[in-house]
Amino acid sequence: MNGIVFRLGKSVRVAFKHYSTIIISIIPCIIVVSLVGVVLNILTAMPLVHGQTIASVSPIAADWGAFLQIFSTCGIMAIPVYVTWSTVRHFGGTELYGLFVGLTLIPAGVMSGLDYGSGLLLGTVEYWNLGIAEIPRAGFQGQMLVAIFAGALVVALERFLTRITPKLVYIFVVPLLSVTLTTLLVYLVVGPAARFLEQGLAGAVDVILNDESFKVVGGLFMGLTAIPMMTFGIHLALVSVQLQQITSLGSSSLWPIQVSAVLACGGAALAVFLFEKEKELHESAREGALVTLGLGTVEPALFGVCCREKAAMAGAIVAAGAAGFLGRLLGCCSTSFGVNGFFSFLNFPVEQWLRYGLMLSVATGGSFFLTAGMLWVKKRRNKGGEQ
Numbered sequence: 001m002n003g004i005v006f007r008l009g010k011s012v013r014v015a016f017k018h019y020s021t022i023i024i025s026i027i028p029c030i031i032v033v034s035l036v037g038v039v040l041n042i043l044t045a046m047p048l049v050h051g052q053t054i055a056s057v058s059p060i061a062a063d064w065g066a067f068l069q070i071f072s073t074c075g076i077m078a079i080p081v082y083v084t085w086s087t088v089r090h091f092g093g094t095e096l097y098g099l100f101v102g103l104t105l106i107p108a109g110v111m112s113g114l115d116y117g118s119g120l121l122l123g124t125v126e127y128w129n130l131g132i133a134e135i136p137r138a139g140f141q142g143q144m145l146v147a148i149f150a151g152a153l154v155v156a157l158e159r160f161l162t163r164i165t166p167k168l169v170y171i172f173v174v175p176l177l178s179v180t181l182t183t184l185l186v187y188l189v190v191g192p193a194a195r196f197l198e199q200g201l202a203g204a205v206d207v208i209l210n211d212e213s214f215k216v217v218g219g220l221f222m223g224l225t226a227i228p229m230m231t232f233g234i235h236l237a238l239v240s241v242q243l244q245q246i247t248s249l250g251s252s253s254l255w256p257i258q259v260s261a262v263l264a265c266g267g268a269a270l271a272v273f274l275f276e277k278e279k280e281l282h283e284s285a286r287e288g289a290l291v292t293l294g295l296g297t298v299e300p301a302l303f304g305v306c307c308r309e310k311a312a313m314a315g316a317i318v319a320a321g322a323a324g325f326l327g328r329l330l331g332c333c334s335t336s337f338g339v340n341g342f343f344s345f346l347n348f349p350v351e352q353w354l355r356y357g358l359m360l361s362v363a364t365g366g367s368f369f370l371t372a373g374m375l376w377v378k379k380r381r382n383k384g385g386e387q
Contacts, residue, residue: 018090019148019231019232019307020303020307020308021090022083022086022087022090022148022151023083023086023144023299023303023307024303024304025082025086025089025090026079026082026083026086026299027299027300027303027304029075029082030075030297030299030300031291031297031300032071032075033071033072033074033075033076033297035295036068036071036072036075037072037295037297039068040065040068040069040072041339041343041346042054043055043061043062043064043065043068044062044065076141076142077106077112077114077141077142078102078106078141079141079142079143079144079147080102080105080106080139080140080141080142080143080144080146080147080150081099081102081103081105081106081147082102083102083144083147083148083151084098084099084101084102084105084147084148084150084151084154085098085099085102085151086098086151087147087148087150087151087152087155088101088151088154088155090151091151091152091155092155093151093154093155093158093159094158094175097154097155097158097175097178097179098151098154100179101150101151101154101179101182101183101186102147102150102151104179104183104186105139105140105141105143105146105147105150105183105186106139106140106141107139110126110137110138110139111124111125111126111136111137111138111139112138112139112141113138113139113140113141113142113143114141114142115138116136116138116195117241119138125137125138132188133188135187135188135191135192136195140186140191140194142233143194143233144232144233145194145232145233145234146186146190146191146194149186149190150182150183150186150190153182153185153186153190154178154179154182157177157178157181157182158174158178161173161174161177161178162174197234201234201238205222205238205241205254206241206245208221208222209222209245209253209254209328210245210253215253215328216325216328216329217325218328219253219257219324219325219326219327219328219329220321220322220324220325220328221321221324222254222257222324223257223260223261223320223321223322223323223324223325223327224317224318224320224321224324226257226258226260226261226320226324227261227264227265227302227306227313227316227317227320228317230258230261230262230298230302231302231303231307235258238254238258241254242254242255242337246335246336246337250335251333251334251335252333252334252335252336252337253327253328253332253333255334255337255344255347256327256332256333256334256344256348256356256359257320257323257324257327259296259340259341259344259360260320260323260324260327260359260360260362260363261298261316261320261323261324261363262292262296262297262298262340262341263292263293263296263341263342263360263363263364263367264315264316264317264319264320264323264363264364264366264367265288265292265298265301265302265305265306265312265316265367266288266289266292266293266298266301266364266367267293267315267316267319267363267364267365267366267367267368267371268301268305268306268309268311268312268313268315268316268319268367268368268370268371269285269288269289269292269293269300269301269304269305269306269312270285270289270293270368271312271315271367271368271369271371271372271375272285272288272305272309272311272312272371272375273285273286273288273289274372275372275375275376276309276375281305281308281309284300284304284305284308285301285304285305287300287304288300288301288302288304288305289301292341293341293342293364294341295340295341296339296340296341296342296343296344297340297341311371311374311375311378312367312371314370314371314374315366315367315368315369315370315371315373315374316367316371318366318367318370319362319363319364319365319366319367319370320363320367322362322363322366323359323360323362323363323366326358326359326362327355327356327359330355330358330359331355332348332352332355332356332359333348333352334347334348335347335348335349342360345357
């Protein structure tokens, strides 16, 4: 029994290492989106001119905002392309196949994967009838897990087909079958399974955070699970929950918890930067602290630091859980969502800023001190072992 548990644990660690390496490769793209996003927020989100945004009073600023939106669209909507390419490159496949498959996951002219959950609620989802099955006319925008499976699948198919295909017809058989079979299997099997999981998750979260009898416990639970969900891209399934909350209730109790989890990762990265001397991790932590705390983009701190340092991951998760508990205890809710990091105060009415500030302080400060404490204990143990 112990041997089975050990092998299972080892397999999970190996899979997690592969996953982290794949995601770290696309962080530069996400940083670009974050930097441009700050400018977009200044132009289109912040009420800097007599209570109005710069874009609302200046046609030139409005056009700049519309132009810069290109970067945001390419960065967020095209995530499956980057992830599939990174997966194929990581496993040694033909990178062009990864790009091709990635593009098939975000087809033009069909519903975005980010709108699929709300589309189900509104009954606006259309379907392709392929004879063998009906599948939704929707892409997989913003979904990382599906893209990783797609990348791994196209590599496996390419290797198998290369072994059994004569060189004379290789160029006709291997590219065609690798790409088409992967895409078909993703839309028929992987995609529906992922969507079923996401729909169940969204429904459960909605109940947990809105039921008065255990909403505080629900806040703790959502805070504790927010970072693991971000790690696997599952948190994107909760967009429909936030839309539903804003539409029906006028506010979202989920958004402050998610932002707190992001800044908890940033606080952990800052602690690693200050107290960890290993060169590669130290540099990743510097980037993670700057980008995540400064811009509210979680990936540099999450994948560059927390996924590589257990103390940082544990500190961030515990602090995010405490912030979620406090947020529901104080009844902290946003009236909109989308602006992340410390700029996210713009999503809240002014009368909630103090409560929200307490949430963020617990998340950021808590993760920093917890991570720093665990790193100190780790170093003490290592010194004791050396003696």
